[in-house]
Amino acid sequence: MSAVIDAAVAALQKRLSGGFDGVAKFVMPGEGALMIDASGVRPGDEPADVTLTADAETFKAILDGDLNPTMAFMSGKLSVDGSMGLAMQLGSALS
Numbered sequence: 640m641s642a643v644i645d646a647a648v649a650a651l652q653k654r655l656s657g658g659f660d661g662v663a664k665f666v667m668p669g670e671g672a673l674m675i676d677a678s679g680v681r682p683g684d685e686p687a688d689v690t691l692t693a694d695a696e697t698f699k700a701i702l703d704g705d706l707n708p709t710m711a712f713m714s715g716k717l718s719v720d721g722s723m724g725l726a727m728q729l730g731s732a733l734s
Contacts, residue, residue: 689721
């Protein structure tokens with residue numbers, strides 16, 4: 640597992656300590672993927688209700704609060720496949 644994924648899991652566990660209502664996957668090409676669901680955040684690459692894809696730099700900027708997830712999506716830095724409603728809920732949790 641990549642150090643980038645490990646750091647992302649640790650950061651997201653703090654923000655989503657109560658879990659997430661649905662199953663989301665965040666993919667960082669070249670680094671790996673992580674899963675977010677009712678039990679929390681963990682490394683993994685399983686089927687999900689929504690899959691968000693961005694490079695590690697974009698994901699770090701979102702976590703650091705330097706990039707709004709909606710703006711990342713609108714500018715093409717973040718792609719969403721699946722439930723847009725869950726993506727919006729996750730974006731609110733990340734903001």
